[in-house]
Amino acid sequence: MAFESLFVSAFVYLLTAVICVPLAKRLGLSSVLGYLVAGFVIGPFVLGLVGEEGADVMHFAEFGVVLMLFLIGLELRPALLWRLRGPILGLGGAQVGITMVAIGAIGMSFGLGWQVALAVGMALALSSTAIVLQSLQEKNLTKSSGGQSAFSVLLFQDIAVIPMLAVFPMLATLAPAVSNDHRVEEVGPVQDWLAHQPGWMATLLVFAAVIFIILAGKYLFQPILNIVAKTRVRETFVALALLLVIGIALLMSMLGVSPALGTFLAGVVLADSQYRHELEADLEPFKGLLLGVFFISVGASIDFSLIAAKPNLVAALVVGLMVLKAAILFGLGTLTKLLLDQRMLFSLSLAQGGEFAFVLLGFGVAEGVVGGEVAQMLIASVALSMVLTPLVLILEEKVIRPRFGTRESDDREPDPMEEDAPVILAGFGRFGNFVGRLLRSQKIEMTVIDSDPDHVDFLRRIGIKAFYGDVNRHDLLEAAGAYKAKILIITLSNQEDTDSLIETAQKHFPHLKLMVRALERPHQYKTLEAGVDYCIHQHAGSATELGKAALVLLGVRAHRAERVTKAFRKHDLESVRLAAKKTHKDKKAYISHVRERLNDMERQFEEDQQDRQTPIDQAWDTQSVKNDILKK
Amino acid sequence: MEKTLILFTHPALEKSKVHRALKEGVENLEGVTFHDLYEEYPDFYIDVQREQALLLEHSKIIWQHPLYWYSVPALMKEWIDVVLQHGWAYGSDGTVLEGKTVKSVISTGGSEKAYCPQGHNYYPVEEFLRPLERTAVLCRMEYLEPMIFYGAFQLDGDALSSAVDRYRKYLQTS
Numbered sequence A: 001m002a003f004e005s006l007f008v009s010a011f012v013y014l015l016t017a018v019i020c021v022p023l024a025k026r027l028g029l030s031s032v033l034g035y036l037v038a039g040f041v042i043g044p045f046v047l048g049l050v051g052e053e054g055a056d057v058m059h060f061a062e063f064g065v066v067l068m069l070f071l072i073g074l075e076l077r078p079a080l081l082w083r084l085r086g087p088i089l090g091l092g093g094a095q096v097g098i099t100m101v102a103i104g105a106i107g108m109s110f111g112l113g114w115q116v117a118l119a120v121g122m123a124l125a126l127s128s129t130a131i132v133l134q135s136l137q138e139k140n141l142t143k144s145s146g147g148q149s150a151f152s153v154l155l156f157q158d159i160a161v162i163p164m165l166a167v168f169p170m171l172a173t174l175a176p177a178v179s180n181d182h183r184v185e186e187v188g189p190v191q192d193w194l195a196h197q198p199g200w201m202a203t204l205l206v207f208a209a210v211i212f213i214i215l216a217g218k219y220l221f222q223p224i225l226n227i228v229a230k231t232r233v234r235e236t237f238v239a240l241a242l243l244l245v246i247g248i249a250l251l252m253s254m255l256g257v258s259p260a261l262g263t264f265l266a267g268v269v270l271a272d273s274q275y276r277h278e279l280e281a282d283l284e285p286f287k288g289l290l291l292g293v294f295f296i297s298v299g300a301s302i303d304f305s306l307i308a309a310k311p312n313l314v315a316a317l318v319v320g321l322m323v324l325k326a327a328i329l330f331g332l333g334t335l336t337k338l339l340l341d342q343r344m345l346f347s348l349s350l351a352q353g354g355e356f357a358f359v360l361l362g363f364g365v366a367e368g369v370v371g372g373e374v375a376q377m378l379i380a381s382v383a384l385s386m387v388l389t390p391l392v393l394i395l396e397e398k399v400i401r402p403r404f405g406t407r408e409s410d411d412r413e414p415d416p417m418e419e420d421a422p423v424i425l426a427g428f429g430r431f432g433n434f435v436g437r438l439l440r441s442q443k444i445e446m447t448v449i450d451s452d453p454d455h456v457d458f459l460r461r462i463g464i465k466a467f468y469g470d471v472n473r474h475d476l477l478e479a480a481g482a483y484k485a486k487i488l489i490i491t492l493s494n495q496e497d498t499d500s501l502i503e504t505a506q507k508h509f510p511h512l513k514l515m516v517r518a519l520e521r522p523h524q525y526k527t528l529e530a531g532v533d534y535c536i537h538q539h540a541g542s543a544t545e546l547g548k549a550a551l552v553l554l555g556v557r558a559h560r561a562e563r564v565t566k567a568f569r570k571h572d573l574e575s576v577r578l579a580a581k582k583t584h585k586d587k588k589a590y591i592s593h594v595r596e597r598l599n600d601m602e603r604q605f606e607e608d609q610q611d612r613q614t615p616i617d618q619a620w621d622t623q624s625v626k627n628d629i630l631k632k
Numbered sequence B: 001m002e003k004t005l006i007l008f009t010h011p012a013l014e015k016s017k018v019h020r021a022l023k024e025g026v027e028n029l030e031g032v033t034f035h036d037l038y039e040e041y042p043d044f045y046i047d048v049q050r051e052q053a054l055l056l057e058h059s060k061i062i063w064q065h066p067l068y069w070y071s072v073p074a075l076m077k078e079w080i081d082v083v084l085q086h087g088w089a090y091g092s093d094g095t096v097l098e099g100k101t102v103k104s105v106i107s108t109g110g111s112e113k114a115y116c117p118q119g120h121n122y123y124p125v126e127e128f129l130r131p132l133e134r135t136a137v138l139c140r141m142e143y144l145e146p147m148i149f150y151g152a153f154q155l156d157g158d159a160l161s162s163a164v165d166r167y168r169k170y171l172q173t174s
C-alpha cells in the first residue's frame, strides 16, 4: 500500500469512527455497534470508500483481539485462572461440543455431507471474543456471574480453534481450491516445514512454545521490563510492551497456534508482575483503536449483493444461528444454576458467530473442505449476527432485564481481578515510606504506585503490593483499584505530578479522600485551595520536632516544649489556611496578609518571652490566684 | 540502704516556686532516684515497662506533686492508670509491689486552716488523698502519713528553706 493511500484509509477509518461512535453513544447504543455501522457506511455498498483492501485491514486489525487477550491475561492471575478451570473446561467444552454437533446435524439434514457439516458446525460454534468482551466491558458486566461464564466459554473457544484448524484438512472432500485468501497464501518456510512434520511433532512444538512463554515471562520479560523501566523513557516502555505482544503473536502463528492464545498466556504469566498496571495502561489505547478498526472492517466486509440475492435464506441462517446458539447456552446456564437474568445475559451475549468463523471458513475453502458459495453465505450470516449482537444486548438490557425480578444486586461481590485495598499510596520515596510503614504496622492493606523500579522491587520483596507506573494516568489509578479505595495518599516529590494527580483523582474518582504532601508553602496554599481533605507541608512535622528537641536541649521543660510546639503548629496551620483562601484571588492581599501574619507571629514570640506568663500557655498559672489572696 | 523513688509530677515547673525548691533540695541525695515524669513523658506516652522496672528497683515510693483540684496532676493519674496493671500491681497474681511503702509529698495553695470543717475546703487533706491511699493498699503497699506543705503561695524565704530541710531530713533518716 502506498504511503498516501495508507493515510487516506487511516483518515477515512478514523473519521467515521469519530463520527459514528459518539453518535451511537448519544443514542444509548454501544460503541461496538457504532463501529460496525460506520464500517457498513464506508463499505462498498454505501459510500464505497473502502473496497478490496478491507480484508487486509481486517486482518491487520485482528491484532486488536490479540492485544485484548493479552490485557485480559494480565488481569487473570494464574491462581484465578486455575479457579476458573471448571467453568472453562466444563461450560466451554459443553457449549462448543453441543453447538458443533447440533449445527452439524442440521447441516446434514439439509443435505450437506458429514464432513462439510462438521466443519461448518465447528466454525459456527465459536462466538466473537472481540464483540462480546468489548460490549460486556462497556456495560460493566464482565464481573457479573453471567459475564464470568461468558468469559470462560470464550476462553475455551480460543483454545478449541487450535485442534479445529488441525483437523480441518482431514475433512476435505473437494479438491483444494486455488486460494485467493491472503492469510493462507503467505506460507513461510516454517509453516512449510511444519506441514511436512507428523502430527505429534506439531503438538510437541506447541507445548514447547507454551512452556517457553511461561518461563520467558518469569525469567526473561521481567528483567527486560526492569531494565527498560529504569531508563524512565516512557515511549521505550510502550515500544517494549508492543514488542512483547507482537513477538509472541509471531511465534505462535508460526507454529500455527492462535496468537491470541499465546499472548493471553503471556498476560497471565505477567499478571503478578509489578509492571502489570503500566502495561495495561500503555496497551489499552492500541487495543481500543485496533478493535475499533476491526469492527469497522467487519461492518465493511458484509457482502450485500449476496444478501440481496437470497435475503430469505440469509435471514433464516442468521436468526436460526442465533436462536439455536442462545437456546443451547440458556440450557447450559440453567444447568450451572445461573440466575435468570444472568442466564439471559450469558446466552444472548454469546449467540453470534465470530471472527474465528471467518478464519476457519476461509481456511476451509482453501483446503477444499467447504464450497466457496456456502462459505460466502455463512460468512455474511456470521457478520450480520455480529452486527445484531449489540442490538440484542440493548434489547436485553432495556426490555428483557427489567421484566425479571432476579437482578444481581448492584454492590457486586469484591472482585478478585482488581486491587481492592482501602488505601492507594502514590509515591513511596523518602516521605511516603514513613506513611506506608505506619499504615502497614496496623495491618492496613494498601496498593503502592511508584515510578522508581528499585522502590517497587524492594516493596514487592517485602510483600507489599506495589506497582511500577506513572501515577498521573487515571487508567493506572483505576487499575490500582481507585474505584474501591477509600483514600488516596499523594506523597510525590514533584509538584506538577502532585497537582495533576489531584486533578485526575477529583475528576474521575470524586469519592476518594485525598491526603497530600505539600512541597512548599505556596504549594500548600494551592493544594488547600483545590479542596483536598488533608494537606501537610512536607517539613512541618520533622522541622518542628527538631525545633522542639532544640528547646529541650536548651533547658526548656520538655512538657512546655511539647505544648509550645503544638501551639506553634496550630498557629502555623491557621495562617496557612487563611492565606490559602486569599492566595489566588488577590496577589497583593496575599503579600500584605503574609506580612500581617508574620507580625502576628512575632508578637506571639515576644509575648512568649515576657516574664513566665505566656499568652500562648496560661495553663497552671497561679498569678491571679495570688493577686486575689493579696487583695484580702 | 533502701532506695527511694520520687515520682514527681508538676506540669509547669518553670512557673513553680515550692516544688522547684523541693526538687533542688532532694534530687541529688544518695539513695534517691528523682524521676521527673513531665520531663520524661511530655507527650503523656508513658513507657510502662520502664516504670514498672523502676518500681521494682526501689522499696520506698514517693508521690510528689502540687495538689490540683483536690487531686493529682493529670500525668500522675495517667501514670497510675497505665503502670499499675492488673495481674502485676494488683489482683490475685499482682504481688510484686507487696511490702513497699508509698508516701505523698504535696503542696497546697490553701492553708492548714482551710482544710478543716471551719475552713472553705471543709475536709482535712487526708480525706482528699483517700483515692491514693486505697490505690497503694490495693497494690499491697503501705500508705504512710503524707507530708503536706500548706499555704504554698505564701511559702517564702525561711519558711520555704525549712520546708526543704524537713523534706531532706525525712529522706535521709527514714
Ligand SMILES: Cc1cc2nc3c(=O)[nH]c(=O)nc-3n(C[C@H](O)[C@H](O)[C@H](O)COP(=O)(O)O)c2cc1C
Residues within 6 Å of the ligand: A620, A621, A622, B015, B016, B017, B018, B019, B020, B066, B067, B068, B069, B070, B071, B107, B108, B109, B110, B111, B152, B153
Ligand atoms: C490547676 C490548679 C489547681 C489547683 N487546685 C488546688 C486545690 O484544689 N487545692 C489547693 O489547696 N490548691 C490548689 N492549687 C494551688 C496549688 O496547689 C499551688 O499552686 C501549688 O501547690 C504551688 O506549688 P508550686 O509553686 O510548686 O507550683 C491549684 C493550682 C492550680 C494551678
